[in-house]
Amino acid sequence: MIMMSDELLRIEELSVRFAGSSRNALEKISLQIGRGERVGLIGESGSGKSLTALTIMGLLADNAKCRGSIRWQGRELLGLRDAEYSRLRGEEISMVFQEPMTALDPTMRTGRQVAEVLRLHERAPVGKARPRVLEMLADVGITDPQRVADSFPHQLSGGQRQRVLIAMALINTPDLLICDEPTTALDVTVQARVLELLRSGLDRAGSALLFISHDLAVVSQMVDRIAVIYQGRIVEAGTRSQVLENPHHPYTAGLIATADLANVAPGARLPVLDDFWKRAADGQR
Amino acid sequence: MRRNPGLVVGAAMVALVVVIAVISAFWTPYNPTEVSPNRLLPPSANHLMGTDGFGQDIFSRVLVGARSCLLVGVVAVGIGALLGVPLGITAAVKRHSWFGTLIMRATDIVYAFPALLLAIILAAARGSGSTLTAMTAIGIASVPAFARVSRGAALQVLSQDYIVAARSAGITSGGIAVRHVLPNIAPVVLVQVSVSFGLAILAEASLSYLGLGTPPTTPTWGRMIYESQPYLYSDLNLALWPGLFIAIAVLGFNLLGDGLRELVDPTLQDLDR
Numbered sequence: 328m329i330m331m332s333d334e335l336l337r338i339e340e341l342s343v344r345f346a347g348s349s350r351n352a353l354e355k356i357s358l359q360i361g362r363g364e365r366v367g368l369i370g371e372s373g374s375g376k377s378l379t380a381l382t383i384m385g386l387l388a389d390n391a392k393c394r395g396s397i398r399w400q401g402r403e404l405l406g407l408r409d410a411e412y413s414r415l416r417g418e419e420i421s422m423v424f425q426e427p428m429t430a431l432d433p434t435m436r437t438g439r440q441v442a443e444v445l446r447l448h449e450r451a452p453v454g455k456a457r458p459r460v461l462e463m464l465a466d467v468g469i470t471d472p473q474r475v476a477d478s479f480p481h482q483l484s485g486g487q488r489q490r491v492l493i494a495m496a497l498i499n500t501p502d503l504l505i506c507d508e509p510t511t512a513l514d515v516t517v518q519a520r521v522l523e524l525l526r527s528g529l530d531r532a533g534s535a536l537l538f539i540s541h542d543l544a545v546v547s548q549m550v551d552r553i554a555v556i557y558q559g560r561i562v563e564a565g566t567r568s569q570v571l572e573n574p575h576h577p578y579t580a581g582l583i584a585t586a587d588l589a590n591v592a593p594g595a596r597l598p599v600l601d602d603f604w605k606r607a608a609d610g611q612r
Numbered sequence: 613m614r615r616n617p618g619l620v621v622g623a624a625m626v627a628l629v630v631v632i633a634v635i636s637a638f639w640t641p642y643n644p645t646e647v648s649p650n651r652l653l654p655p656s657a658n659h660l661m662g663t664d665g666f667g668q669d670i671f672s673r674v675l676v677g678a679r680s681c682l683l684v685g686v687v688a689v690g691i692g693a694l695l696g697v698p699l700g701i702t703a704a705v706k707r708h709s710w711f712g713t714l715i716m717r718a719t720d721i722v723y724a725f726p727a728l729l730l731a732i733i734l735a736a737a738r739g740s741g742s743t744l745t746a747m748t749a750i751g752i753a754s755v756p757a758f759a760r761v762s763r764g765a766a767l768q769v770l771s772q773d774y775i776v777a778a779r780s781a782g783i784t785s786g787g788i789a790v791r792h793v794l795p796n797i798a799p800v801v802l803v804q805v806s807v808s809f810g811l812a813i814l815a816e817a818s819l820s821y822l823g824l825g826t827p828p829t830t831p832t833w834g835r836m837i838y839e840s841q842p843y844l845y846s847d848l849n850l851a852l853w854p855g856l857f858i859a860i861a862v863l864g865f866n867l868l869g870d871g872l873r874e875l876v877d878p879t880l881q882d883l884d885r
Contacts, residue, residue: 384780388707412786417782422778429773434795443791444781495781 334400335503335535336383340513341395345383352378354559355395360503362522365536367567369543369582375559376539377425378428380505383537385423387413400502417444421496423525425508431480437491438476441611444467445498463494466531467522486517493525500532508538522548543586547571554581576580577603619669619871622806625864633682636675644672644831661853662674664836665843666681666866673831674853679814681861686745689805691751696758697801701789703759704766716763719756727753728822732784735824746825750815754808761804765797772796798875806869810862817858833858 338361343353353375360366368562370376374375381387383397385404397404399415407415416422424430432440441463457476464472468491480488489509496504500573509525510518522545529536538549546553547567554564555576563576581603641660648667655662661670667725706712731749738745769775770793778788819825819835828835833854842851 381776386779387774406754413779413782413784415782416780419781422777422780424773424777426773430777432774432778432792432800435791443783443787447782447787492777 330402333362334359335362335364336537337398338379338383338395339396339398341379341382341393341397343394344360344376344392345388345389346390347390348509350547350559352559353382354371356559356561358554358561358564359538360535362502363533363535364552365538367546367553368537368539368556369541369553370556371541374556376541376556377507378559379556380422380507380537380539382451383505384420385409393579408575409530417496417501419501419533420503420505421488421499421501422505422507423492423509424494425511427485427492427512430492431488433480436476437478437483437488440494441491443478444495456515460494463498464491464555465495467491467494467528468520469494486512486521489513489517489521490524491529493521495529495530497534501534503535503537504529504532505539508541508544509538511540511542518545525549543571543582555582616638616871616874618867619777622864622869622871625860629678629682629861629864631677633678636672636679640669640672640675642669642672642826644668644676645829649656649847652843652847652850654744657860663846664839664850666830670836670850670853673836674833674857676831677833677836677854677857678861680743680826681816681858684743685809685812685881687744688754688816689808690753691748692758692808692812693805695736695751696755696795697797699755700759700762700764701766701793701797702738703764704770705785705791706766708815715759717761721758722752723760723771725753727828731815731819731820731824735748739836743826743830748818751814751820753815754812757808758804760800761830762797762801765800769796799872803869803873803876806872808867810865810869813858813861813865814851838847 338358338517340355341353341356342351344351352573356379358368358379368376368379370381378387382393383404385407387393395405399420404412404415410538412571413501431437438457438460445456445459455576460476461472464475469487469490475483475487475491483491493608494510506525513521513609526549536549538546540546550567551566552566553570554561555570555578556562557576557578563570563574563579569581570579574583578600581598581600584598584603585600588597641849646668648663648751650663650665651665653659653663659669659671663672663829664670664673676857696719699719703715704710708716725733727750730753731746734745734749735742756862766789775788775792778792783791817834820832823838825834826832837851837858840847840854843850
């Protein structure tokens, strides 16, 4: 198979099923991400967004069976041995998780945790890692990197921890960064700042982005292309303007209308997903 | 701390044993193994706890006994923890593979095997009873407890977000086990150390009592009770003192363990606040 040189990730017909379950948690998902491209994956809770991310990272539990194909720069990832996978993780693909309060080891100083990821992949000696870690922490908008590096996670705020996690994810300049609802746990003002830092970090590293969220407003700030996932299937995909301005799937249309609260007349009932979903279902059936 | 009197009392009792062990290294009123004609004296100013059937000063022997009691505890618990904790963590990391199951079933077998019997077998194999044999047997017998406790704690840690995050950063399962799981289960292991310490002291006393522990030249509390047997009806004094100190040491380590558990257990901690 001849690969386009700028294609990073190609997921084809990926299905995931958990042992003991009668239906697939992911059903024939296909998704491509090119080098430096920013793609959003939108869906509600339980739609399979995070599962997609974990599958790409090779972090699924052993009771999950995957079918289909995940190609990373032309190389098949499904069935890769964990030792080989861990060489890829953090180096070529890295990830920022939703919950900054729990994603850092409570018994290790944050500076060491960032350095651990750096040393692992660059084999940098202890003394050399520290300046690079401090530089990285400063890059993600931490004003006193020395203090933060010497702090334990419980001594930092949620926003600071999420910055540390972003620093960890970007310190090896990965080709692809997966963000799984990175700002959901943060309050709105911190959220905007973290998104901005994420964008500038991605610009510096030249990394591609897979941004997972249920928040249309956040996603549309971050990405060029959007895929909508619903009940384990990708129901719609296209460029940001295609999807947002001219949604084909009723679920997408509902998502957009429910997010657009500014256009609801005062006193009128707020739109809910079912308004769109039921209408479409009646029409289709 | 204020609502945890067990911890304070336990720590004080353990401290007492440690202090007399340290004192005995520098000073004892008499040579603890010196035989004298002053047999079976009651407690007096000259002999605080009296003398035993060989005229040896019981107080001096109790002091020296603290040393071997702690030595047995340290070595036996050390063997138990150094073997059990890595086994438990490995079993947790490999929980989905046959290897993890094999480890836990093997520890179950050791768990089912009576520690005393193991010590007797080891003593028979090595020719005679010695302190090292007793300590090894007690250590091996405490491996399953450490393996189970650390496996349970490790399983809990392994399901945490920061472990998934560490894996997503490319840290291998070995690195995760050593740098992320071990520090996070340390408090739980510490509780087990304290509890096992008490058990080890008791086990050593039982082995010495059966004549399988330390050789006669080394005074230990268990051995002193063993030697007091012919005089149990006439001179209770001989068994009373070593028995009292065994009780102090075992109770102390158990109270300390329980107190630490209360300190570590997050649900109890929340109640405190």
